[in-house]
Amino acid sequence: MIDTHSHIYERQFDADREEVILRARQAGVEYILLPNINAGSIAPMLDMCRRYLGYCFPMLGLHPEDIEENYRQVLADMKAMLEVPDHPYIAIGEIGLDYYWDKSKVKEQEETFHTQIEWAIQYRLPLMIHSRSAHRQLVTTIAKYRHEALSGVFHCFGGSAEEAQELLQFPDFMLGIGGVVTYKNSHLAETLSSVPLERIVLETDSPYLAPVPHRGQRNESAYVTEVLHKVAQIYNVSEQEAEHVTNNNAKRIFQRINPQ
Numbered sequence: 001m002i003d004t005h006s007h008i009y010e011r012q013f014d015a016d017r018e019e020v021i022l023r024a025r026q027a028g029v030e031y032i033l034l035p036n037i038n039a040g041s042i043a044p045m046l047d048m049c050r051r052y053l054g055y056c057f058p059m060l061g062l063h064p065e066d067i068e069e070n071y072r073q074v075l076a077d078m079k080a081m082l083e084v085p086d087h088p089y090i091a092i093g094e095i096g097l098d099y100y101w102d103k104s105k106v107k108e109q110e111e112t113f114h115t116q117i118e119w120a121i122q123y124r125l126p127l128m129i130h131s132r133s134a135h136r137q138l139v140t141t142i143a144k145y146r147h148e149a150l151s152g153v154f155h156c157f158g159g160s161a162e163e164a165q166e167l168l169q170f171p172d173f174m175l176g177i178g179g180v181v182t183y184k185n186s187h188l189a190e191t192l193s194s195v196p197l198e199r200i201v202l203e204t205d206s207p208y209l210a211p212v213p214h215r216g217q218r219n220e221s222a223y224v225t226e227v228l229h230k231v232a233q234i235y236n237v238s239e240q241e242a243e244h245v246t247n248n249n250a251k252r253i254f255q256r257i258n259p260q
Contacts, residue, residue, distance in 0.1 A: 002250040003221040005203035009045040012207045024221040035059045035094035038066035061095040064109045090256040092120045093128020100133040127152030178203045179211030201250045
């Protein structure tokens with residue numbers, strides 16, 4: 001299994017990060033991919049990737065909920081990191097649009113999103129996209145780059161079948177499926193009946209959105225096994241087949257994963 005989205009560099013894991021990694025390895029997690037969220041998270045993320053070289057891989061991006069007054073300087077600093085030869089970043093992310101809590105920075109979010117999409121094109125990196133309460137604007141934005149060589153993941157997908165089909169029109173993107181698929185009040189299992197297995201990847205979004213039976217607890221990468229189990233049930237395939245297909249999907253998107 002590949003956990004394509006985990007924030008286990010965050011402080012919630014400071015007391016037992018080594019044990020968290022050990023549990024992930026024991027659960028059969030092959031790689032853990034770490035999306036960045038702001039300027040302050042870069043150093044701990046990179047430190048973790050150095051510590052677990054060839055197992056944890058970093059992304060670089062500015063999350064829409066982390067846009068502050070100095071966001072243009074933060075973006076300039078991040079872009080400079082992408083200019084460094086042999087930089088370690090495997091994707092641009094976590095980036096996107098979030099209109100759920102606060103719509104006061106819609107223009108700033110959209111500017112930041114476009115800027116980082118252009119990085120992906122320039123540096124030939126995939127995107128890790130966050131979208132909440134912004135589906136229409138997301139589709140409109142990505143459609144503007146339809147003729148560019150864009151690829152990536154629509155992280156934490158939990159929308160309708162219609163929304164899934166709109167996102168699947170972008171052929172080099174996957175839907176990121178996490179713990180929400182295990183929730184009784186989620187319609188995601190029904191939605192996935194119209195989504196090919198070849199178009200999804202697995203994720204945890206640790207420490208958030210822990211799957212059943214861990215719901216309400218701190219999430220961790222080992223719990224991606226619960227997501228795999230549910231996905232195998234939905235698609236009526238063995239867990240081995242679901243793992244094989246979703247691993248291949250992740251490796252197709254994140255081509256800079258390079259075991260040491």
